[in-house]
Amino acid sequence: LSVVLTTDAVYAAFYDDEVARGFLHSHSYTGNPLACRAALATLDLFEQTDALRQNVGTSQRLAAQFAPLTAHPRVRHARQRGMVFAWDVLSSLPDFGRRFARHALAQGLLLRPIGHTLYAMPPYVIDEAEGELLARGALAALDATLAEETSPAPVSGVPDGV
Known part of the structure; x- marks a missing residue:
């Protein structure tokens, strides 16, 4: 469920085909009556x-399972907020996201x-084996994607648009 309200001036400031300028407001399933009922349930x-208390343990377990991805030499700015994880990846591939999604x-x-940022927002009911599958698969997809590079990644920082 979501809503975004703004003035025309603010909307125009973010309206662009470039992800770096876009206002990513997570509009999936907005206002869907079935989603509303599911949310109440x-x-x-x-x-x-x-x-929510149980999720603290689940998020800690997932953080440990994601540790190899977090420690990957091409990952920068790994972060977590509860059950949401994100990692910025150094890559020279302009279509990194599309390639990673295919390998995943x-x-x-x-x-x-x-862009060059990986996200994981696993469901609260994810068990240990499923978490391991997610962590191993994401790392394998990252390695497969980076193996497609023909030029080296940027030396420092995060690619533009991340």
Whole structure:
């Protein structure tokens, strides 16, 4: 569920085909009545099962499972907020995201990077084996993507647009 309200001037400032300028407002499933009902049921489950407390342990486990990806020599600015993970990748590939998504799919994962930034937002019910599959598959997809480079990655910093 989401809504974005702004003035025409602010909208115009972010309107661009370049991801770096875009205002990425996560509009998927906006206002969908079925999603609204599912959200209400989820809030009931949160109250009944103390899911948020349990998620602290799950997010710590996932952070440990993602440690090899976080430590990858081409990863910069690894970050986590609860069950949301992100990693910026140094790569000379202008279509890095498309290539990574293809390699992730070959690993059985639906992952959609934005530019040179990888994201993982696993479901709260992810178990240990599924977390390991996600972590191993994301790392394998990253290595496969970087193997397609024909020129070296930038020496320092993060590529433009990340």
